[in-house]
Amino acid sequence: MKLFKIRGGVHPQDRKQLSANQAIENLPLPPLLHIPLQQHIGAPAEPLVRRGETVLKGALLARSQGAISAPVHAPTSGRIMGIGGFPAHHPSGLSVRTITLQPDGNDAWVDHLDPVADPFTLQPDDIARRVAEAGIVGMGGATFPAAVKLNLRNRYALHTLVINGAECEPYLTCDDRLMREQPDEVLDGVLILARGLGVERILIAIENNKPEAFAAMNSAAHAYSQVEVVGLPTRYPMGSEKHLVQTLTGRETPARGLTADIGIVVQNVATALAVHEALRHARPLISRVMTVSGGAIRQPRNIHVPLGTPLSSLIDFCGGFKQKPARLISGGPMMGQPVPSIRVPVVKGSNGLLALTEEEVRLRSEMPCIRCASCVHACPCGLLPLDMAAQIRVGSLDASVNLGLLDCIACGSCAYACPSHIPLVHYFNYAKG
Template identity: 70%
Template sequence: MKLFGKLYSIRGGIHPDDRKSLAATQPIEDLPLPDLLHIPLQQHIGAAANPVVQRRQQVHKGEIIAMAQGAVSAPIHAPTSGRIAGLGLYPANHPSGLNVRTITLQPDGEDRWHPDIRGVDDPFALAPEDIARRVAEAGVVGMGGATFPSAVKLNLRNRYSLHTLVINGSECEPYLTCDDRLMREHPEQVLDGVRIMAHALGVRQIIIGIESNKPEAIAALKDAAKPFAGVEVVKLPARYPMGSEKHLVQTLTGRETPARGLTADIGVVVHNPATAFAVHEALRHGRPLISRVVTVTGQAVAQPKNLRVPIGTRVQALVDHCGGFTEAPAKLISGGPMMGQPLTELRVPIMKGTNGVLALTAAETNKRAPAPCIRCASCVGACPCGLVPLTMAAHIRAGDLDGAVGQGLMDCIGCGSCAYVCPAHIPLVQFFNHAKGELAARGRAQQKQTETKRLAEARSARIEAQKQAKRAAMAKRKAEQAAQKAKEKAAAAEAKQAEPAEPAEPAAAAAVAEAS
């Protein structure tokens, strides 16, 4: 039974060479445990987790080593059994390469699960709140790259009227094949996680969207979905950025998400296949998110592969397992080539949101010096959000960030389509990301200034209140003292009036008697 009709077209987009053939045929391999695991405490959107272990402490596989802080956060678990070797700073898997708070775990090689790790026989017998709670306790986050805590999205049923769960299996970034292999090799587990999430959300309709360049994954999910009503696997056009959840929802439903709104505003929640697999693992087996599939590819990699990797493994270990480099890479990227982040060094760790490690040759990057804009408007035609990138870039060059915002800067999804098609090789998306960073910094500075002013005003008010309280207390004490003195004076006067007349002296009395 068809759940919906035609696919709807979206504006813009590009058709880059997907270059997925390098790794698409490689089945998922388990990476051997490394000597050390460096596990960052900030692996998700929201507050960093707080460590609950100490140096030299022994831990089991799956044991909580850092607790979530606040509603939008996620706990972190030990990827294997071993000893806590350190709690300190370590380089982040981030373009800045700055050190971040990290737990270093030394595996003992036994890979012993924590004894309390256990799943439930029938997740569909659980209340939605219990499913969301178990997903939160397992530290599951969005594994398509956004790393938003999944339990928060599962609780959207309390605030929105939801009707559809969409699984984003497009994996539209070139080179990446980790979701493709996961759907091909574990379709039943992925679908089970999808159905559990739909139960938690209270929706009856499930749409799994997969791009047409993944025929094996489409066939595997269709076979797995046959026994279940309300599930449809849809073949999507291979077009970048089909993986943008708002554009994916528009393609499937024809409905556009409000600017800066959520797909939940139109009744739809979007999750990733790898996230669905993690939910299956958490509910059926009680296993937290401690590993993920990562694509290691690029023409500079000797043997491109898809690897199941413990969280905290250094990128160097993945490269070594793939035979190293055939030549010095011209560019190293964490993630995909369009929206991924440059890798500063190979010793940074794999995190929950790391879906790819790319080592690209100079021929693949085709880097050229930017030339002046010729106003050809190619970027306008490619922008999937209907923006005018050349105008936004002009405002940013002139330092007019407010003008860029007026042109729709904050609606830019950073997909890089404009930069890809620019014949002048202008790094447009870098302009926009820089401007967003500047605006964020400006906002933080303004917030700091406002908070500082508020605290200063509160301090002044507090000091003034203390002064007034002191003056009032002093006036009260003076009044009490004056009243006490008046009371004492009045009492003395009363006592004097109440005293009897003193008798006359004997000599005076005799004289009075003689005279009389």
């Protein structure tokens, strides 16, 4: 199919070779799991358990609250040790309300599972309800409750589902491995999502640096005329939702609007797999695959991890550090967040843990802006990063908003391209609050 060129973008070293050929491995259960009540955009879940209770794997620990929320389930069987503050995935290290679970080693499931033999006999409302009950959120990092996206069918004239397999962040290879190792299961989840949205057209978009994943998904989809697997040029931030849609269709999403405004919904590869698990096997979202990589990690790997696992357990599983990391990052190097502590637990949106060396981080002193416009050329949103940052520096936040601050997707392309090493995204995130 014809692809459309988008403005801006950069070509950072992808460093995916560190883990791309490492098959997914299962992480043993740690001594304690720390399960935050807010692992999603929206209202935190409300706990239903108390200290001292025993629970089975898959049991509902906390129910969703409000229109945008997601429930939390037990990643294994064990005893509730407490509910209280615990360090979160935030550079500040602020604590969030968290359930601590001590595994009993039995890994025993609840006995009231209700799998669906044929999800395609369900009505869209039933699919959305089951996705909501399973606690599924966008697993590419955004963590928007997946059922809320399914319910967009009631407000918008939808016609296309786009599955985001771009995985454009450097280092990360977990989606690549999922598509290589479980293409049929991923595709099944994709088809269920399409049924839930009531759309007839499906585009599975994969960057050209993942030929094995492309071949696997293409083979799985060959019998489905409504599904097209599309190869994308390798360019960051190709996986940005709005820019991915523009590349595939040539249509721009309205400023501060949704892709649903132009009839399209985007979901991530791992989200599709979670939908398959929820409908076919009645398994809630209690684990995920993530990449552990970086020059300071001894053995980069792709790991299937129970939610709530401390990051320290992942580091140990990968042989520890071969040198002291200059920076630990949750997610990818472009949009990820610094890790305040290795006690921080894995959550639904955790797609990577990177231990980067000084050479990889490029720790350099900030210099004055030379007005070269490299940031302008790199910005995929067509903004003027240098001017926005200048306004923020002098406290003119309203002026930065007038220049398009709220349209910034914080992809980091401008900062990557800047020869003066100005941390432009830091300014923008500060101004957004």
